[in-house]
Amino acid sequence: MTVRITWDQASARRLERQFLAAPAERGTPAADIVGTMLAAHAQVLSAAEVSVGVRGTGTTRTDVRAALREDRSLVKTHGPRGTVHLLTLRDLPMWSAALPAVPSGASPFAPDVRVTEEQAGQIVAAIGDALDGVCLTVDELTAEIVARTGSWAGDPVMPAFQDLWPRWRQALHRAGQSGALCFGPNRGRKVTYTRPPHFDPLPPRDAVRELVRRYLRAYGPATPAYFAKWLAAPGGWAGGLFRELAQAGEIEEVAFEGASAWVAAGDTAFPDGPVRGVRLLPYFDAYGIAAQPRELLFPGAAYRRALAGGQAGNYPVLLVDGVVAGVWHQRRQGRRTTVTVEPLGRLTARQERELGKQAERVGGVLESRAELVVGEVTVGAHA
DSSP states (O other), X not given: OOOEEOXXXXXXXXXXXXXXXXXXXXXXXXXXXXXXXXXXXXSSHHHHHHHHHTTBTTOOHHHHHHHHHTSOOEXXXXXXXXXXXXXXXXXXXXXXXXXXXSOOOOXXXXXXXXXXXXXXXXXXXXXXXXXXXXXXXXXXXXXXXXXXXXXXXXXXXXXXXXXXXXXXXXGHHHHHHHTSOEXXXXXTTEEEEEOOOOOOOOOHHHHHHHHHHHHHHHHOSBOHHHHHXXXXXXXXXXXXXXXXXXXXXXXXXXXXXXXXXXXXTTOOOOOSSOOOOEEXXXXXXXXXXXXXXXXXXXXXXXXXXXXXXTBSSSSOEEEETTEEEEEEEEEEETTEEEEEEEESSOOOHHHHHHHHHHHHHHHHHTTSEEEEEESOOOSOTTO
C-alpha cells in the first residue's frame, strides 16, 4: 500500500530534522548542524552563521568561525549550484565526487573566451597544486596558474563587474566543487584561497547515489524535479538517477499531497501533525531553498512578497507554523542588532512573544543585543 503524506507531516519532519522544531543540544558541533542541512549557503558569511546558529542551543558566530578556521571541521567552498557554501570536511569525499558528476549546461561565454574541457582540467589541477599548504590571493593564484598552464589562462577576457577577469576564473567553481580549492582566511580585505586537507573522493556513482539519499532524508518527500532544482542539474539526468535508485530499492515512492514523490527506502515515518512556532531564517537558508513544493512553503501573499521571480532565498523569512508568513531584515550598529520583521498577517500574542525570543536568538548568534521592530521592511532583496 502506498504511504500517503500531507504537507503538514512533511513540513514537521523536515523542521525536526533541520533542528528548526527544536534546536540541537548545547555543545553540538557546528559541523554536525551543517551536516543535517547538507550545506549552508555562505556567499554572505553572516547569513551562514545565522543559519547554523539558530539551529543550535547557544551556538554563536564564534563557534561557526572556529569550526571553519581552527578545527577545520567546516570548509567554505563552492557547493550545490556552484555557489559558495559551508560544507563539512567529513562530507567532502561525497561532494567532491558527486558535484563534478552532474552534467553542466552550455558555457555562457563566447567561443573566443570560454575554456575547453581539457583546459578546465588543466586549470583545476594547477589550482590544487598551487594551493597545497598555502593561502594565496586571486592575483597570486593567477600567477601560479599561468606558470603551470600557459599565458592563455591569464588572458583578461572574462566580463565581470565592469572589469575583465582572467580566463581561468571560469573554472573556479569547478576547482571548489572537486576539492582542489576552498576559501582561506582573509588577508586584510583580500580574499585568499587554499586547499582543503587531503582526502580520497568516493567513486562518482556512489557519491551521487549517497547525495540523493541524504537529500531525501533531509528534505523528502521530493521529486526528481525538486532535486534537480536544488542542485541546478538537468531534469532528465535527475529523472534517470531516481529511476535507477528505485530499481535498486534504495528509494521508494510515496503519495505526497496526492502526487508521486520519493523518500529514502524505509524512511516512511512522519509526525502526525504540524510543528507550531515562530522562526527567523536568513538569506538563502537551506530550508527555504530545498523544501518543496514552493507554493505550499510560500502560500498566498508570501509567494509574492518573499520570493523574487519564484526564486527563494533573496529575503530572510519569518516562518510561522512551518510556512513563510513574512520577511525580515537585520541591521547591526556596534553591539546592537536591529531586527525588523514584517509579518504578512496578524500574529497571536503567543506568536509575538515567540518572535521576541527569536529576535533575541539572532542577536545571540551575532553576539550582539537584539532590538525587535515590527513593521515594514523597506529594503530590497539582498540588502
